[in-house]
Amino acid sequence: MKFTGHKVCGGKAEGEALVSQGAISFFGGLNPATGELNQGDQKGKNVKDKIFVFKQSKGSTLAPYIVFGARKNGVAPKALICQEADGVAAMVAIVTGIPTLDKLDKDPLTNIKTGDKLRVDADAGTVEIL
Amino acid sequence: MYLTKEEESMLSGKYGPGVAKSMDVVVKWGEVFDAERLVDVGSTHTLLGEPAEWLAEVSEGAQVRTVSTMHVTNFDYENWEKQGVKRSWAEWQIAETNKCVPYYKSLGLLQTYTCGPYMVGNVPKQKDYINWSGTSGVIISNSVFAARAPRVGAPGSMVTAITGKAPLVGHMKEENRYGQILVQPEKSQVNFDDFSKEDIGMMSYYLAGLAGERTCVFDGFANRLSFEKCKFLASPLGVAGSGSMFHVVGFTPEAPTMEAAFGGKKPQETITVGDKEMQAGWEIMNTATNDEVDLVTFGCPHFSITEFKELVAALNGRKIKEGKRLWVSCGLDMYNLANRMGLIKPIEDAGGIVLKGCCAGPLTPWFELENVPKVVATNSTRCASYITGGTAGAIKTRYGSVKECIDSIVEGRWVGKEGWK
Numbered sequence: 001m002k003f004t005g006h007k008v009c010g011g012k013a014e015g016e017a018l019v020s021q022g023a024i025s026f027f028g029g030l031n032p033a034t035g036e037l038n039q040g041d042q043k044g045k046n047v048k049d050k051i052f053v054f055k056q057s058k059g060s061t062l063a064p065y066i067v068f069g070a071r072k073n074g075v076a077p078k079a080l081i082c083q084e085a086d087g088v089a090a091m092v093a094i095v096t097g098i099p100t101l102d103k104l105d106k107d108p109l110t111n112i113k114t115g116d117k118l119r120v121d122a123d124a125g126t127v128e129i130l
Numbered sequence: 131m132y133l134t135k136e137e138e139s140m141l142s143g144k145y146g147p148g149v150a151k152s153m154d155v156v157v158k159w160g161e162v163f164d165a166e167r168l169v170d171v172g173s174t175h176t177l178l179g180e181p182a183e184w185l186a187e188v189s190e191g192a193q194v195r196t197v198s199t200m201h202v203t204n205f206d207y208e209n210w211e212k213q214g215v216k217r218s219w220a221e222w223q224i225a226e227t228n229k230c231v232p233y234y235k236s237l238g239l240l241q242t243y244t245c246g247p248y249m250v251g252n253v254p255k256q257k258d259y260i261n262w263s264g265t266s267g268v269i270i271s272n273s274v275f276a277a278r279a280p281r282v283g284a285p286g287s288m289v290t291a292i293t294g295k296a297p298l299v300g301h302m303k304e305e306n307r308y309g310q311i312l313v314q315p316e317k318s319q320v321n322f323d324d325f326s327k328e329d330i331g332m333m334s335y336y337l338a339g340l341a342g343e344r345t346c347v348f349d350g351f352a353n354r355l356s357f358e359k360c361k362f363l364a365s366p367l368g369v370a371g372s373g374s375m376f377h378v379v380g381f382t383p384e385a386p387t388m389e390a391a392f393g394g395k396k397p398q399e400t401i402t403v404g405d406k407e408m409q410a411g412w413e414i415m416n417t418a419t420n421d422e423v424d425l426v427t428f429g430c431p432h433f434s435i436t437e438f439k440e441l442v443a444a445l446n447g448r449k450i451k452e453g454k455r456l457w458v459s460c461g462l463d464m465y466n467l468a469n470r471m472g473l474i475k476p477i478e479d480a481g482g483i484v485l486k487g488c489c490a491g492p493l494t495p496w497f498e499l500e501n502v503p504k505v506v507a508t509n510s511t512r513c514a515s516y517i518t519g520g521t522a523g524a525i526k527t528r529y530g531s532v533k534e535c536i537d538s539i540v541e542g543r544w545v546g547k548e549g550w551k
Contacts, residue, residue, distance in 0.1 A: 008162050009158070028519070028520060058372055059372075061177065061263045061264070061265070061281075061282065061283050061284045061286075061287075062177055062179050062283075062284050063283055063284075064283040064284060064285050065179050065180055065181055065184075065284060065285070068181050068184060069181060072181065072183075085162060086281060086372070087159075087163075087280055087281045087282035087283060087286065087299070087300065088281070088282065088283040089283075090159055090162040090163070090282075090283070091155075091159065091282060091283025091284070091285050091286050092283060093162075094155055094158045094159060094162070094285075095155065095184065095283070095285045
């Protein structure tokens with residue numbers, strides 16, 4: 001299956017999907033030392049090297065600094081896909097440089113399953129389930 | 131996106147690498163939201179917690195171009211021992227912040243360390259474009275000052291401080307500022323004019339959970355609201371929901387009439403607030419199931435001089451029960467004023483401490499305290515909610531007026547209301 005979407009931050013990545021159905025606050029919700037999620041339906045799972053698919057961002061505007069820390073520690077996701085980026089999710093993508101897409105033509109939360117192998121080309125605005 | 135010649139030259143490095151790097155972030159931010167152009171921004175408020183290497187990059191050779199206040203630390207950096215923060219944690223955290231302080235100084239950021247920028251001279255005027263981080267300040271600015279503020283991640287405010295620019299997005303655009311939800315009192319049960327600021331906070335928290343990012347329009351306040359009531363109306367909206375502003379018909383600048391508040395459109399939804407809704411709010415805030423109280427904290431958002439007076443009057447010369455704690459948090463400037471007014475000593479004489487420049491509740495590293503409280507009482511829904519969330523419910527909360535909280539910490543057990551009224 002192939003999706004087209006809107007670029008939030010350019011770049012390319014391939015990896016395994018980790019899908020969270022809820023809104024996420026990376027501040028408090030992501031441990032930047034380990035990459036482990038502390039909150040939500042994927043609590044206990046690790047985002048390291050995953051393509052993290054989530055509904056939207058919520059809560060503290062500190063989120064970009066948390067994900068920046070995770071990237072520096074080598075435990076950040078390879079790419080991000082969300083339904084619709086707000087100003088906080090956009091800053092996460094821009095400041096970390098993690099390839100990020102939103103507004104896919106098909107809902108990523110119902111069409112992508114955790115464990116699916118994905119190819120993301122954020123420059124072209126495409127996602128493919130391999 | 132259209133850039134002026136001057137903006138192009140900022141991006142291409144005419145003003146040095148820091149401005150160029152910051153402008154690159156501003157432009158990318160605008161592109162994500164298909165902004166047509168950038169606007170000049172005169173006021174920013176930035177959060178601490180930047181990675182030092184990122185700050186080094188965006189600040190290189192740059193000076194801020196805005197009135198640029200700074201947010202709180204997460205414990206009192208001068209009095210952490212008195213506050214009871216573990217030495218290892220306190221020293222590590224202070225060292226982390228100190229890595230950034232040289233950049234704050236070289237940029238010329240105002241080291242205000244308060245969540246109430248409006249109390250230290252960062253007061254936007256109607257229609258001013260501003261870029262603040264910290265949702266309670268953003269909501270007050272948009273609603274009460276009628277400034278134009280977007281919701282953006284913290285780095286967005288820093289790059290605006292450095293460039294004086296932001297893309298025209300979100301609530302900065304006139305068409306995004308109208309209300310969607312009408313809030314009215316159930317007149318047979320409640321009168322908004324009789325609500326204390328804490329009642330208002332509870333109502334606002336309850337509504338925010340239903341409103342999400344939509345703007346609430348309150349109809350039913352006949353009297354004008356004090357600034358403290360405005361704070362308590364504003365600050366829960368970005369916690370239980372992701373709201374950016376509110377209107378009060380006949381009071382806030384953009385809501386002289388109902389029609390103006392909704393931009394001539396019909397509300398998407400009408401919510402009536404009565405005893406049932408207020409009781410629901412009270413129950414979310416009071417997670418404690420017995421009468422224990424270990425610690426009372428005030429100052430979320432940071433205490434004003436009016437609140438200091440209210441607190442000292444509530445203490446009325448009494449001492450808090452031995453083994454119990456009373457925290458009050460405010461900015462350094464407010465501390466100096468309160469001290470000059472003789473309002474610090476009565477709190478200290480009672481056994482309380484006034485924490486300066488820090489958050490005392492939402493950002494407190496609760497599990498890094500020498501003595502973790504079991505139950506915290508406060509008059510702030512924002513504070514109670516973040517304590518519950520941040521400790522995964524391990525610390526229980528009590529919610530009530532300043533008087534209820536003070537009476538309880540003097541008695542050593544909760545003696546406040548056991549229900550919303």
